[in-house]
Amino acid sequence: MWFPKLASDRVLRAEPVDAPFALTLHQNNTERIYCLNEAAEAAGLHKGMGYADARAFCPDLQSRKADPQADLRFQHTLARWAGRYCPWVGVEGHDGLVLDITGSTHLYGGEAAMLDDMHLRLHRAGIAVRTGLADTRGASWALAHYGRGIAMPGNALGHIGALPVAALRISEGDSVSLQRLGVRLISDLVALPRATVTRRFGPGVLLRLDQALGRRAEEISPLPEAPHYGVRLTLPEPIGLAADVMAGTGRLLERLCTRLKDQEMGARVLNLTLRRVDQASQNIELRLARPLRDPDRILPLFQRGVDKADAGFGIDQLRLEAVRVDALPPEQVSRATVRRQDQLDDLITRIGNRIGLENVRRFLPADSHIPERGYIISPAAFSDPAEGWSAPRPRPVRLFPPEPLHHTGTEPPGRFRWRRMSLTTGRATGPERIAPEWWLADENWRFGVRDYWRVETKQGWRLWLYHTPQNPGWFVQGEFA
């Protein structure tokens, strides 16, 4: 199965355009056409053409940026869809699928009927497709790209013999050289003595030929089936009470957690969808601080979201999906220590669902003498507490962005005003010189080295002042306990 216009079909399905249309991709410093529709082809454009040239050829060309990642996802979606024809579906290149339909054609009433069905459904979906069906993967590729129809069993050569050598999936260079030698068709290549071809082109060309003709086996590797962590519960009568919804969620959780346990996974993000009788649906997202698969612990965490949900005229379907899962291998735990840790994790989850999981953080030590970089702030859900804190010299307990002082000179001021307070220096300890880390560009340290002073004022405040000798100025940066 070959989708010659996979990328543009994907975009055009979302927003149909009745005009020449092309997707452009930035390659080698120029915008090139990545994929285009039939109208654009009729206007004389082709793949790989410069976008500026294409616009000159065809002034009313519409274009979008190409997104190869999304195309890949779309290809995999199609592969999943193709599972309706046979279970053995693999991906071919970046715009094709390969199906091993052995033994499943009779379900559709024969090979031709199956191909017709494929064409019909894909045409209805607005996706251009070319198919080839043969004994071997190579022959069907050749038929899909360069010919059409079904090759009878055991007669692959008869069908693909009349196709050009490029249909053998050989490299462009090989194909051009073969044509220069006058070997234009596959049947011409078969007629040549094998030794001469190998001497001239290496084993690659004959390997492809043998694969196409079935003299050498070629496997199809189907896509792995991604485990799906979603369960649903459809109710005969709509429910509206929060307690009922929680009971339903509890049942779903039990099923989901059994599945997670089989795969040794733990849920990180859960999504509960409540579908109401009027077809509106509500999402309750639960982000967990640790991968979990214990229904008794997860269920209470849903309480807040369920209480806030609006049941309307009633809810008739609950759907629970683990959107993100992490590996959670079974581990031996001791009862004593784990309980408190579990409680703390649940608390982080609950707070995280209120203010955002990334806003619950903890400090980790960092190796830097720059005061602002002596520590790292890391989300608590994704880190563990670390030891190894050391302050070789007294450091303030509170840091703030530097606040300028009105003072000149290299000694700390005797009297100064700070935050609308008039302060008198009682004792000043210092200076402690801290040089910027030149290997990191930091805008705050652009004034060069700093001489830090610990200033104890007669009014009580103990402040951390610094002087920048390279660019004279005084600043307050912190406050001691």
Next chain:
Amino acid sequence: MSSEFWSEFPPRRNRAHEVCGPGALFFALSFAAQTPGPVLWVSERWRADRINPVGLSDFLAPGRLLTADAGDHLEVLAVGEEALRSGSVALVVMELNKPIGLTEGRRLQLAAETGKTRALSIIAADTGSNAAETRWQCAPVFDLVDSTLQKWELIKNKSGTLGVWDISWDAKARRVHVVSKTGERPGSESRAG
């Protein structure tokens, strides 16, 4: 004199406390240092001044500390209440800069009671709620010898007397130390007599 202090500090369990004044951070850290277990520090996201874990490692291991940056005043209170109710942290410190109403104060108090934890709100002067168990006013004091000297004043106490103490930090023992009144220091006249 100092025995009275130790009956009030560290502030009682299952209660919500308040502290104000320029030395409030020192008070909160000394409190956390004498409370074993995890500490949750809740503040508002927009604040530019941040606690510095390197500096406060003199008081308590920063690994015990969890911070939560809430969006606004109400979220700080909500997060604080949730944490207190769950009982999985030993102390919840909330940095507030708006007055706490009686309802909010009472809810914090009830949550601390349910979770058997302690709450400490760092508030601006005169913005506390009547529901708080104790309120402390702390200010650093300049001293020629001791650079950790503070004056702690207990200005509200629901179940005890008020008092004023001079406090210094004992870095070795990692706890506060009550400085005796001038007249009661070892070697002074009244003591000898």
